[in-house]
Amino acid sequence: MYKVFVNDTPIIITQSSKIESIFPVFAFNDITFDEILRRLNEKLIKGIILYSIDLEKDWKTFKQNLRVISAAGGLVLNDKKEALFIYRNKVWDLPKGWVEKDESLENAAIREVEEECGIFNLTITKKLITTYHIYHQNGYILKETYWYLMHSNYNAPLIPQLEEGITEVSFKKTDEIEDILKNTYANIKIVYATYKAQ
Structure with a gap:
């Protein structure tokens, strides 16, 4: 499916x-x-x-009806099993971005999380899921986003990538995530549900 x-x-x-x-x-x-x-x-x-x-x-x-672009991102957990979220355009999201030419999906995912959140010491635990969404920008585009479960023990202050419209970056506890999921995208709910089901 x-x-x-x-x-x-x-x-x-x-x-x-x-x-x-x-x-x-x-x-x-x-x-x-x-x-x-x-x-x-x-x-x-x-x-x-x-x-x-x-x-x-x-x-x-x-x-074939669409221009397909690839993106990669991560659901990052810290040592307390809190999950890293970003706040952009008044919506909670997970860090992700386009895959550059000749870049592996895993490297793109780590790079994008580092850039958007100012976090380091990232390791990929496993691949989670691929999500898809269509938007219009000089024609219809299908964005395929490859998601990875990641871990980091980084405990210095996180720095949101303001030039990307990100105004907050923080690790959230499970009870906080319930509220976040009320103000996020359907694909992000799928990524989080996939993680929780494992």
């Missing part, structure tokens, strides 16, 4: 015939990409499910 967000509205592409959802279901080949985006952008539906017979083939077809 692939779950792609347009803002926080999901496009779910699945091979599962056991689909139970409040969203309308279409056969993948029965609706156009432009029609999907029109319905989502006009808020005619709160999400859509595309039923696929060949998931990987249809996923490649879906991506």
